[in-house]
Amino acid sequence: MDLGQPKESAKHETPDGQTRRNFLRLTGGVTAGSIAGCSSVIGGSSLDTLSVAYKPIFPFLQFLVMDERGYLDELDANVETTDFANQGLNIVSAYSDGDIDVAFIGITPAIRMKHQGVPGKVTAANQTGGFVVLATDEFVDLWNDHGADAFEAFREQEGRPFQFSTFPKGSVAYVLLRHWLDEELGVGTDPIEIENVAGVGPVRQALLSGNADGTFVMEPLPTILEARDAPFSRVTNTGSFLSGAPGGITFMHDRLVDDHPDVARAFLRQHVRATELINEDSGAAAEAVSAALGDRLSADLSRRAIESSASNYISDPRAISEGTQVCIQRMQDLGQISDPVETNTILEPSIYQDVTE
Template sequence: MDTLNVAFKPPFPFLQYHVMNQEGYFEELAPTIEATNFANEGLTIVSAYSDGDVDLAFMGITPAIKMKSKGVPGKVTAANHKNGFVVFAHKDFAALWDEHGADAFQKFREEKGRKFKFSTFPKGSVAFILLQYWLREELGVSPDLVDVEPMAGGSPVKRSLLSGNVDGTVIMEPIPTALEARGAPFERITWAGSFMSGQPGGIMFMHDRLWNENPDLAESVVAQHTRATETIQKQPAVAAKAVSKAKGDKLPTEIARKALNSKASNYISDPAGITESTQLFVKQMEELGQIDSGVSTDTIFEQSLYDTIAE
């Protein structure tokens, strides 16, 4: 295999890619790496993959589920992180939440005369599905009490919060840390790990042809991914520098480093860490009409590559 085509996006859920890239781990693989940044391109990473142009994709679990529901070749061969999102709300609502829990949404409507408004990522995103699960399954909050406005990425979500156009969001690092550093009037009211243990997020999705035709290379890719995870866990300053360089002026290294201290920064490689909770996402996507029918764990995940290199 002369060229390995890699698709990625810059955010924190794909931190292993940035470490692998910045620390030269990709260079230890035999093929030339052709990497494409799909930042601000919506879910077109799925289109590129489905067209056969991508061998390896760093993406969210929800587009991977969608692709597998349509029979697209490939599987999740490594997780990137788990429990990686927080519910972030205006401090006034946070006070209601502390006192009333799920009933805070009713209290908010009584006090404000309107629904609570969330902004979040697009309808096909991990954040959107997680928010729906939290509201519907965990809290049982009536749709009459909440509006959800999907937006095209982290920057629009952040602007919506700072402008006061919305009351809260479900978001991953480093956005909560960055907003806290600016003194924005928002607080973390809960964390995904408290209501969905092993909540899936970013993953590494590998085309079938990679392990069918180049099994040694496929194992090497997973090994380098695992190496990157160990770097994140043991040398967070190195990881912070890598993602800051990828994001440019939007993410100072000191903010990235602080965000890695968050309990929403849980980086792993073993796919087994997210397989059970992924089925909760499958169920939500089916109920929301985003996929036609359920998708089995074996259809989504290929565990054997990680198990081989972990021996």
């Protein structure tokens, strides 16, 4: 298969306080190529633009590859992409408002949206696993000696609870951390305190300043800290305790799937193509990541993070079915959703099957 070549692509960030399409109407911002013969989602039966929302992070690695290597240019649609980095959950709000056709988000926001009746389905998974339990070297010594009892041993030794710093309570990281503590280890949160912060930057700062003893975080932060010989080590990762542990996913609006199945299938073909590149040529995928992130992450560190045992990059949404069910149950237990959501109302594998089988 032709995996494509890198391209230069501009990025357009939507300012806070403006809806996605209002912003586009004002600016005319388009980040991927336009091909003749398109029709409009905005207008009903035609597709003028395909709006794609993302953040430049590893759970959405397929998007970075698709964009940087020009795969999106091959779609029979005007593709407009918006980088929602450092804008909290605005990506979910924009999607819920009807401004987004394809959103690269986490599985827990997708579950919450389906619980609220928001139209759309997970048409592709981006990865299984992806999250790492990282802790100070001192705690890892206790872990090696005591296993799950290390948290109580830490409290007795330090005179305080173990301090986790991780993402907000609605995030995949928080939900899976609670699953690990509550179900896998059976320790709950009695010997532990969890600080919820917005983003990798605050997590890194909490660790390096000594305000946190550990974290539950995705790549590339574990790889970056290891490269800098920071005094932290991996305890486990989600793939080690949960089969099909979901992370980033691709969420498509029903109007795209129902009214423009050819475009939906074409998008999935490029997603599969990106997954193949990631798995077959991690160096080329790393170059795409580095190009997207600029000076923030070198191609070498990107490649090492991509090759980390924490992540398994995939496209088939069926691979995260079991893990999605676990997240649904955990979110209900935590009071994040009031009623269970059927997995088959969240995952839609038919488009993936159409393009691969």
